[in-house]
Structure formats: C-alpha cells, structure tokens
Amino acid sequence: MNVQWQIIDKQYDLFRFPKGQHDKSLQAWDSADELVVEHLLANDEVSTDGLLILNDNFGALAVALNHLSPTVVTDSYVSQQAILQNCEANELTAPKLLDSLEKLPESKTVILRLTKNMGFLEYQLGQISQLAEPCQIIATGKTTLVTKGVLALFEKYLKNVTTSLAKKKSRLIFAEHDNSMQVPESKYPVTVAWPEKALDVKSHANVYSKEQIDIGGRFLAENLPELTRNQIIVDLGCGNGLIGLSALHQAKERNIDINVKFLDESFMAVDSARLNVAEQFETQLEQCEFTATDCLTGEEPQSLDLILCNPPFHQHNTITEHIALQMFTQAREMLKNGGKIFVVANNHLHYSYHLKNIFGGFKVHRKNTKFTIYKCTNHLEPK
Ligand SMILES: C[S@@+](CC[C@H](N)C(=O)[O-])C[C@H]1O[C@@H](n2cnc3c(N)ncnc32)[C@H](O)[C@@H]1O
Numbered sequence: 608m609n610v611q612w613q614i615i616d617k618q619y620d621l622f623r624f625p626k627g628q629h630d631k632s633l634q635a636w637d638s639a640d641e642l643v644v645e646h647l648l649a650n651d652e653v654s655t656d657g658l659l660i661l662n663d664n665f666g667a668l669a670v671a672l673n674h675l676s677p678t679v680v681t682d683s684y685v686s687q688q689a690i691l692q693n694c695e696a697n698e699l700t701a702p703k704l705l706d707s708l709e710k711l712p713e714s715k716t717v718i719l720r721l722t723k724n725m726g727f728l729e730y731q732l733g734q735i736s737q738l739a740e741p742c743q744i745i746a747t748g749k750t751t752l753v754t755k756g757v758l759a760l761f762e763k764y765l766k767n768v769t770t771s772l773a774k775k776k777s778r779l780i781f782a783e784h785d786n787s788m789q790v791p792e793s794k795y796p797v798t799v800a801w802p803e804k805a806l807d808v809k810s811h812a813n814v815y816s817k818e819q820i821d822i823g824g825r826f827l828a829e830n831l832p833e834l835t836r837n838q839i840i841v842d843l844g845c846g847n848g849l850i851g852l853s854a855l856h857q858a859k860e861r862n863i864d865i866n867v868k869f870l871d872e873s874f875m876a877v878d879s880a881r882l883n884v885a886e887q888f889e890t891q892l893e894q895c896e897f898t899a900t901d902c903l904t905g906e907e908p909q910s911l912d913l914i915l916c917n918p919p920f921h922q923h924n925t926i927t928e929h930i931a932l933q934m935f936t937q938a939r940e941m942l943k944n945g946g947k948i949f950v951v952a953n954n955h956l957h958y959s960y961h962l963k964n965i966f967g968g969f970k971v972h973r974k975n976t977k978f979t980i981y982k983c984t985n986h987l988e989p990k
Contacts, residue, residue, distance in 0.1 A: 609634045612667065614644055619670050620696045624689035625901070625933070633925060635693065636667035638775035643718055643747035644671045646771070646779060653743070659714035660702075661731055662686075662722055666693035673699040678714070682707035682727070682813045684872040684899040706874035706899075707731070707813060713740050721748030721780075725756065726795070730812035732764035736790045746780040753778045764790050796879060801849070803829065804856050809882050810847040811875035815919075820849060823978050824917040827951035828853035830973045830980055831915070836863045841941075843903065843916040843934055845869040848880025850915045851895070855888045868896045870903065902930065903937035909987070911941045914948040920956065931958060935965045942985035950981045 612619045612635075621635040644667075647653055658677040660668045669679050669690045679690060679702045687704050694701045705711075707727075711734050719731065735744060744765060750773045758780065761768045765782035772778070796809040801820050810817035816824070828850045834840070834857055842851030851867045858865045869880040881897040888895075898905065903914075916938075918931035935958075938948045948966075952958045954977060962969040966983035973980045 612636050612671075614641060614671055615648060617671070619693075621665065621667055621670065621693050622689070622696065623665050624685050624692055626692075633927075635665035635689065637749075637777070639720060639747040639749060639777040640667040640671070642771075642774055642777045642779060643720075643745055644668065646745065647672065647716075647718070653745070654715035657712070657714040657716070659711060659717045660720075661707075661717065662720040663690060664720065666690035668718060668720070669702045670694060670697055670699060672718075673697075673702070676700075676702070677718075678703040678705060678712055680705045680707055680709070680711065682873050682875050684874065685901050688901065708811065708874055708878055711735065711738060713738055713742075715740075715742050717742055717744045717784075719744060719746040721746055721752040721757065723752065724813060725760065726797075726817065727813040728757065729760055729764075730793060730795055732760060733790060733793045735784055736764045736788065738784060739786070741783065741785040744780075744782040744784060746782070747777060748780075750776050750778050753780060764788065796882065801825075804853060806852060806856070806883075806887055808847050808849055808852070809886070810879045813873055813875040814879050815846040815873075815876065817847065821846070821917065823951050823953065824849050826973070826975065826978045827915060827917055827949060827980055831857060832913070832947070832949065832972070832982075834858055834861070834863065834865055834913070837865065838912040839866045839868070839910065840913045840915065841868045841870060841903070841906070841911055842880070843870055843914050843938070844919055844930075845871045845880045846873075846876050846917075848876075848883050850917065851880065852883055852888070854915065855884065855891050855895075859888065859891065864894060865891075866894045866896075867891075868898065868906075870898050870900055872899060872901055874899050902933045903941045906937075906941045908940050909943050909946075911938075912943060912946050914938050914942065914946075916948060917951045918958070928961075932961055935961055939965050939985060944985060944987040946985045948983050948985070950983075951978055952981070953977060954979055 655675045658675045768782045795812045972982040
C-alpha cells in the first residue's frame with residue numbers, strides 16, 4: 608500500500624483504518640483530496656478562517672489543512688479513528704471532530720467531499736443552508752459524482768453554483784450560502800413501514816437501505832433463532848436496527864427479558880436504532896445499548912451469547928471483505944463458549960470459507976434463492 612502522500616511541497620504518512628488491510632493497492636487519499644487541497648492553498652482569496660471539512664475519509668484533508676485548525680464532520684466512527692491516527696502519525700494536532708447529527712459551527716469556508724448517497728448530500732446541504740453567516744462551499748469528488756442531479760441539489764440549497772475543470776478524474780463544485788434562499792425542511796429521519804412486524808422503522812439520511820427494509824437483513828430478522836431469557840445479543844452493523852428490533856419483538860411476544868447491543872460505525876445508524884427502540888419498544892429501552900464503534904471493538908472477550916449480523920461489503924466506495932472478516936474474527940473472541948453468530952449473506956458471497964476457517968465449521972440455518980443464513984457456534988479450547 609502506498610502510504611507516502613506528496614502534496615505541493617509537503618509529504619505525509621497516511622494510512623487507511625484499520626492499518627494493514629489485505630488489499631495493498633488501497634491508499635488513504637485520492638485525486639479529489641489533492642484537487643481541493645491544491646485549490647485552497649493556491650488561492651489567497653479563499654477565506655480559511657473557520658474552516659469546516661465534511662466527510663474526510665481517512666484524514667487526508669485534516670492532515671494537509673491542519674495548520675488552518677479545521678473542524679471535521681463525519682458520520683463515520685472509523686473515519687474519526689483514521690483522522691486521529693493520521694494526525695498522530697504526522698505529529699499534528701487532532702482537529703475538532705463532530706458527527707453528522709451535530710449542528711454545524713459557523714464557518715467562512717466549507718469543504719465537502721461528495722459521497723454517492725444523494726439523500727445524505729441533501730441533508731448536508733440543508734445543514735449548510737441553516738448557517739447564520741454567509742460562507743463559500745467547495746465540494747470535491749470524482750467526476751462521476753458531479754452529475755446533473757448533484758448540481759441541481761446544490762442549486763436547490765445554495766447560490767452561484769459553478770464547477771472547475773476536471774483534473775485526474777476529479778472536479779470541484781463552488782457555491783455560496785448567503786441566507787437569502789427559501790430551502791425545504793429536512794425530510795430526515797424517514798420512516799418505512801414493516802407491516803409483518805407491525806413496526807415503523809426510522810432512518811437518518813446516511814443509513815443503509817433507509818428507503819426500504821433491506822431484503823437480506825429482513826430475511827435474518829424473520830428467521831431468528833429462539834431467544835432465551837437474559838441473553839446478551841449484539842445487532843452487529845445494526846443500520847436502523849431492524850434485526851435487533853425483531854429480537855425485541857420476539858422477546859416481547861414471549862415475555863422474556865433480553866439485552867440487545869446495537870453497534871455500527873455510522874453515528875446516524877446508531878441513533879436511528881435508538882430512536883426506533885425508544886419509540887416502539889420503550890419498556891425494553893433500558894436493556895439496550897447503542898454504540899458507534901468499529902465492529903466489536905470495546906466489547907469484553909467471551910461476554911456475548913448471540914451475534915446477529917448482515918455484514919457490510921464496502922468501505923466508503925470501495926468493495927471489501929475486510930470488515931466482514933474483522934467482524935467474524937472479533938466475534939470468535941467476544942462470544943462465550945457455546946455462543947452463536949448468525950450471518951446473512953448474498954449467495955454469491957463466499958463467507959462460508961471464512962466462517963469455517965474462523966469457527967471450525969458452520970451450519971446453514973436458512974437459505975432462499977438470494978440469501979443464506981449461516982450459523983456458527985463458538986467452541987473454546989479447554990484451558
Ligand atoms: C449491510 S448493512 C446492514 C444494516 C442492517 N443491519 C440491515 O440489515 O439492514 C451493514 C452495516 O454495517 C455497518 N458497518 C460498516 N463498517 C462497519 C464497522 N467497521 N463497524 C461496525 N459497523 C460497520 C454499516 O454502517 C451498515 O449499517
């Protein structure tokens with residue numbers, strides 16, 4: 608993996624998080640980072656007083672613009688860790704970090720890395736349009752992300768929208784906010800009905816499958832094992848929490864107490880799950896925890912009875928298996944002896960190979976034409 612980033616006259620060591628991923632071709636910055644840093648540092652007329660950076664992936668922007676004391680906003684716990692790791696590796700002060708549900712601070716210049724998620728972009732443009740003071744916005748992204756639809760969204764919330772020429776397959780979008788525009792109210796969190804469970808599931812703007820109940824997650828949620836009293840259960844990569852909600856639903860119907868930990872690296876996901884439990888399983892709220900973290904980091908070894916997981920297969924825009932693998936490896940460590948993990952996966956994904964390697968075997972709990980639910984039991988070696 609290339610970890611030395613040369614930008615203008617500076618060189619930084621930049622790593623993805625976690626370090627040491629299998630795909631050595633992946634690096635922690637891209638041409639969209641380079642383009643916006645070069646633009647900002649070459650243009651004296653851009654005010655860098657009160658710089659706000661949205662969606663820095665692995666800290667390239669926080670590092671290269673560190674001397675401007677930026678505030679960095681991200682929905683990703685993993686990005687926050689990457690930013691801290693890379694500032695430390697380059698002996699730089701960590702920036703102020705905010706998550707994407709927090710109110711934006713007033714700023715003269717906002718740098719926004721475009722993501723594929725149009726709903727999240729609209730949410731963030733809405734947030735910028737709520738700032739009291741005028742500011743300029745410089746968005747950066749791969750040219751494929753600078754679409755007519757994206758520019759139309761910028762025009763809905765901001766003024767004087769223009770674009771740069773493309774350079775190394777990336778482009779900038781320039782815009783201004785001056786408080787004179789009538790902008791629509793945010794539609795987030797959105798709600799979708801799950802009639803089979805008589806539930807309404809709410810999701811913030813950056814949550815996976817927010818406009819419909821995910822079919823893989825739903826397959827697992829509708830085929831849960833029989834839960835037992837006082838089990839400690841993790842909904843791992845919980846998104847809006849539909850799998851954990853289904854566990855709470857079963858526990859309520861059978862009048863048993865269970866503890867459910869909703870874990871995800873997206874702050875918006877964790878807060879959506881919390882909202883859903885608070886509104887629909889209020890009496891069980893005290894037995895639930897909601898934590899933004901990286902996979903199972905922070906859990907006690909051999910403390911969990913059951914892990915329910917619909918694993919992610921990408922990090923930002925890159926398809927990867929490493930998060931699912933980290934989840935399985937940590938599950939082996941955190942499950943009690945005899946504890947179980949249920950993993951739902953698209954039939955074309957070869958998780959069975961990894962599950963067999965890590966747990967020594969697996970059973971197929973359910974299968975349909977699209978998805979398989981694997982079940983593994985943790986057998987600890989006798990001491
Ligand atoms: C395929 S989605 C499943 C969401 C939900 N459980 C469902 O079934 O609809 C995978 C989830 O894993 C989360 N995720 C990605 N990387 C993670 C990490 N390193 N640690 C914890 N969660 C992560 C994503 O934010 C996403 O919500």
